Amino acid sequence: MFRTLVETAAKMTDSNETTTAPETDAAPKQQAPASSDAVAALEAEVASLKDQLLRSMAEAENTRRRAQKEREDTAKYAVSGFAKELLAVADNLRRAIDAVPAETRAGNEQVNTLLTGVEATERQLVAAFDRAGIVKLEPMGQPFDPNFHQVVAEVDGTDKPAGTVVTILQPGYTIHGRLLREAMVCVAKAGANPGKVDTSA
Incomplete structure (x- = not known):
């Protein structure tokens, strides 16, 4: 009888262990959500740091x-101030050349020699301008551009569309595409009096 009681107690113990076993297996499942949240937080932090x-x-x-x-x-436009001073030299060289009539030059060897030297000087100056990126503006026959031209007068009866440059009083210059000096010009004005200049512009 004692053996029977022992066997019965052993069976009851085995039954209790079998019943409580699932509780042990369930414990890790309760920790899974906490672990997923931590991973998500780390991923968000990594993404934020990567974006920064x-x-x-x-x-x-x-x-x-x-x-x-x-x-x-700075390297391109460092010579702008000096170049602007040289524009007056270029203007005077051209005026000196244009001031002598062709017949006077042809009939006077000394004048011709002098002008030949002036022309050589002008060519050297133009070559120096080219190396520095300085370009002469010659807008004759082109529409007026307020970014590069300054209107001095309007001329009636030129048979040109209004605003067309018909006279260049002083050429303009740019340096690497940036305005160095505006061109001073006269432009066509719609009117019926040929050759009349309106200086009220």
Whole structure:
């Protein structure tokens, strides 16, 4: 009888262990949500740091490009002030050449020799301008452009569309595409009096 009681107690113990076993297996499942939340938080933090890094790299690249452009512009336009002073020299050389009539030059060897030297000087100056990126504006027959031209007068009866440049009083210049000096011009004005100049512009 004692053996029977022992066997019955053993069976009851085995039954209790079998019943409580699922509780042990359920414990890890309760920790899974907490682990997923931690991974999601880390992923979000990594994404945020990556975004900040990309923004910082882009800003650094933009800063580098701006600095490089400023250096290039400084090198390009460093001679602007000096070049503007030389424009008057170019103007005077051209005036000296244009002031002598062709017949006077042809009939006077000394005058011809002198003008030949002036022309050579002008060519050297123009070549220096070319090397520095300085370009002469010659807008004859072109529409008036307020970005590069200054109107001195309007001329009636030129048979040209209104606003067309018909006379260049002083040529303009640019340096690497940037305005160095405006061209002073006369433009066509719609009217019926040929050759009349209106200086009220």
